[in-house]
Amino acid sequence: MQRFYKTESFYKRSLSIKILIIRDSINIFFHIYCCNIMIKRIIIPLCDDEVAPRFDLATEVMIAIISGKNTIEEKKNVVLPRSSPEDLCHRILAENISVLICGAIEDEYYQFLKWKKLSIFDNVSGKCDVAFERYLNDSLKNCDLLSERVIEGKNV
Amino acid sequence: MDFSHPQINNLLTNPLNFIHLINEIPLGVIILDTDRRVIALNRTFEALSGYSTSLARGIHCRNILRGAACISDCPVLKIDGDGRAISCKSDMININRQLLPIQITSAPIIDINGKTAGYIETISDMRTSEKLDTKKSLAYSFANIIGRCEQMEKIFQTLPVLAQSDVSVLITGETGTGKDLVAEAMHQTSERTSGTFIKINCGALPETLLESELFGHQKGAFTGAVENKPGRFKLAHNGTIFLTEIGDLPLSLQVKLLTFLDDKIIYPLGSTKGFKVNVRMIAATHRNLEQMVNDKLFRKDLLFRLNVARIHLPPLRKREGDVRLLLDYFFNTYKKKLGADIKGFSKKALTLLLSYKYEGNIRELRNIVEYAVSIANTPTIETVHLPAYLLEEPDYFKQESVDPVPEVENNATVTYAPPNIEEEVSEQGTWGQTEREMILETLIKTRGKKAEAARILGWGRSTLWRKIKHYKLE
Numbered sequence: 001m002q003r004f005y006k007t008e009s010f011y012k013r014s015l016s017i018k019i020l021i022i023r024d025s026i027n028i029f030f031h032i033y034c035c036n037i038m039i040k041r042i043i044i045p046l047c048d049d050e051v052a053p054r055f056d057l058a059t060e061v062m063i064a065i066i067s068g069k070n071t072i073e074e075k076k077n078v079v080l081p082r083s084s085p086e087d088l089c090h091r092i093l094a095e096n097i098s099v100l101i102c103g104a105i106e107d108e109y110y111q112f113l114k115w116k117k118l119s120i121f122d123n124v125s126g127k128c129d130v131a132f133e134r135y136l137n138d139s140l141k142n143c144d145l146l147s148e149r150v151i152e153g154k155n156v
Numbered sequence: 157m158d159f160s161h162p163q164i165n166n167l168l169t170n171p172l173n174f175i176h177l178i179n180e181i182p183l184g185v186i187i188l189d190t191d192r193r194v195i196a197l198n199r200t201f202e203a204l205s206g207y208s209t210s211l212a213r214g215i216h217c218r219n220i221l222r223g224a225a226c227i228s229d230c231p232v233l234k235i236d237g238d239g240r241a242i243s244c245k246s247d248m249i250n251i252n253r254q255l256l257p258i259q260i261t262s263a264p265i266i267d268i269n270g271k272t273a274g275y276i277e278t279i280s281d282m283r284t285s286e287k288l289d290t291k292k293s294l295a296y297s298f299a300n301i302i303g304r305c306e307q308m309e310k311i312f313q314t315l316p317v318l319a320q321s322d323v324s325v326l327i328t329g330e331t332g333t334g335k336d337l338v339a340e341a342m343h344q345t346s347e348r349t350s351g352t353f354i355k356i357n358c359g360a361l362p363e364t365l366l367e368s369e370l371f372g373h374q375k376g377a378f379t380g381a382v383e384n385k386p387g388r389f390k391l392a393h394n395g396t397i398f399l400t401e402i403g404d405l406p407l408s409l410q411v412k413l414l415t416f417l418d419d420k421i422i423y424p425l426g427s428t429k430g431f432k433v434n435v436r437m438i439a440a441t442h443r444n445l446e447q448m449v450n451d452k453l454f455r456k457d458l459l460f461r462l463n464v465a466r467i468h469l470p471p472l473r474k475r476e477g478d479v480r481l482l483l484d485y486f487f488n489t490y491k492k493k494l495g496a497d498i499k500g501f502s503k504k505a506l507t508l509l510l511s512y513k514y515e516g517n518i519r520e521l522r523n524i525v526e527y528a529v530s531i532a533n534t535p536t537i538e539t540v541h542l543p544a545y546l547l548e549e550p551d552y553f554k555q556e557s558v559d560p561v562p563e564v565e566n567n568a569t570v571t572y573a574p575p576n577i578e579e580e581v582s583e584q585g586t587w588g589q590t591e592r593e594m595i596l597e598t599l600i601k602t603r604g605k606k607a608e609a610a611r612i613l614g615w616g617r618s619t620l621w622r623k624i625k626h627y628k629l630e
Contacts, residue, residue: 047227052227053218053219053222053226053227054222054224054227054249056249057224057227057228103219103222104222104248104249104250104253105249105253106249106253106254106255107252107253107254110253111625112621115621115625122253123251125215125216125219126219143251145211145212145215145219147215147216147219148214149193149213149214149215150191150193150214151189151193151195151213151214152189152190152191153191155214156213156214
């Protein structure tokens with residue numbers, strides 16, 4: 001029977017395998033960590049397909065989950081049982097929302113949600129999809145009036 | 157068609173400037189097309205909503221007015237073909253996130269062929285009338301200022317006279333004495349009541365922002381000036397502008413304010429063209445402006461121009477008999493508001509409250525009563541229902557210090573008690589200040605971690621958040 005000797009090259013090979021395993025584990029761990037940390041939940045109170053003019057009177061919301069490089073993981077519309085700013089704040093916290101895009105919001109709720117570390121883009125009006133896309137492009141600002149400007153059927 | 161310069165033809169010989177016409181109406185006015193998109197706004201609506209005509213033009217009215225009625229029951233949609241106006245009560249949230257009670261009146265605009273060409277909406281700010289409804293028939297009061305001591309009676313006699321005149325007024329007094337209330341009352345009882353009342357805290361904004369906020373700016377005047385901004389002075393045209401904490405106004409702006417007081421013309425930032433505005437100015441401060449003039453922190457000539465008439469509000473400890481009146485007033489207010497079933501104060505509690513020196517003046521007294529009414533679970537408010545600091549350290553406030561605002565002799569209105577420095581108490585002794593310091597220390601200890609700070613202080617996170625907001629620690 002041939003005896004197996006642990007030569008110098010054997011030790012070198014096993015060390016490099018160990019390094020590879022550790023490196024891969026770090027990569028996997030880092031990937032999972034990044035995916036979790038980069039997930040953002042965005043809420044937009046709706047009025048038909050537009051950003052609701054009033055946060056406190058919205059009866060429908062769009063909730064989107066984006067990850068990594070602004071990849072949309074999930075997008076859903078939720079119909080609320082009634083319009084209530086308190087209930088909406090509660091839902092925002094319960095759903096771990098990190099970004100709110102809305103129209104008019106009373107200062108009391110704005111300050112509360114700010115304190116809860118939400119990024120808020122308020123006084124926004126226009127189509128929900130346009131506002132959401134602008135957010136993804138990093139070009140959304142407070143007080144953005146995104147709807148078309150039309151008077152008597154003509155763009156102005 | 158040029159929408160930016162609308163005209164009225166065939167009314168007078170020459171075409172009329174439509175915007176100028178609606179700007180003179182003391183109600184918010186919105187002109188809409190048949191699709192309810194904004195064509196024009198008047199200055200009052202701009203002041204009310206925070207949106208300028210250039211920003212709002214072509215946008216659907218519900219995104220500009222943002223009234224509750226716009227979403228649930230749009231008044232414009234209820235207009236019949238008979239051309240009659242429709243009125244409804246509602247509320248709106250302006251760009252500064254304030255909820256304002258309003259009355260909307262909508263009417264169609266009929267063209268020469270009898271067809272509806274658009275709509276006109278007028279918006280009345282109902283804040284004043286709502287306040288008056290709840291405060292009417294109050295004895296010993298003027299507008300919503302309460303008091304029956306000699307000093308206050310003098311002020312009540314002077315205020316209507318001053319309100320009717322159009323002179324600049326300087327209101328002085330310690331914190332919590334009601335300077336803002338007096339300013340608002342003067343506006344409400346003056347001939348400018350239909351105009352706008354605009355309040356600016358000179359200490360709340362940095363110098364550069366304050367200049368643009370007060371005087372406005374031209375598009376392109378500085379980086380980020382993408383729109384023309386009218387400025388608060390222009391928005392307050394035909395109304396009153398109230399500059400609170402005038403003592404905190406930077407020296408460079410004091411010069412600009414002085415120029416305005418002289419010729420009543422404002423020059424927006426980056427503009428060579430001035431606008432003549434008709435504004436009544438009321439200023440207030442808790443600082444000693446005379447001392448600031450000596451220290452070269454406040455311009456002497458500005459003080460003279462502001463100090464045409466001065467109202468000095470006495471601190472509560474000098475208002476004999478008013479503590480009881482105010483205690484009863486706030487007790488009834490909070491009892492009603494909180495729906496508490498309490499008959500009144502116990503003898504012991506009342507003695508304590510009457511003997512306490514209110515460092516924070518009426519604001520502190522109001523807070524104590526609100527706390528007691530909220531806490532009390534017996535038919536009468538006992539001493540245990542009062543804030544603990546009233547019981548624990550009765551001698552705490554008996555240090556002496558100088559009143560920050562001196563009593564000043566003035567020919568126009570002298571409405572103050574003679575100075576009595578010995579009676580003054582320390583600014584540093586309030587419970588509020590102690591609590592503020594306590595929160596600050598804990599936050600430093602926890603390196604800003606609010607959850608940990610709340611745990612150490614034994615409060616809920618919401619309570620800590622409320623207090624941080626209250627003391628403006630953020």
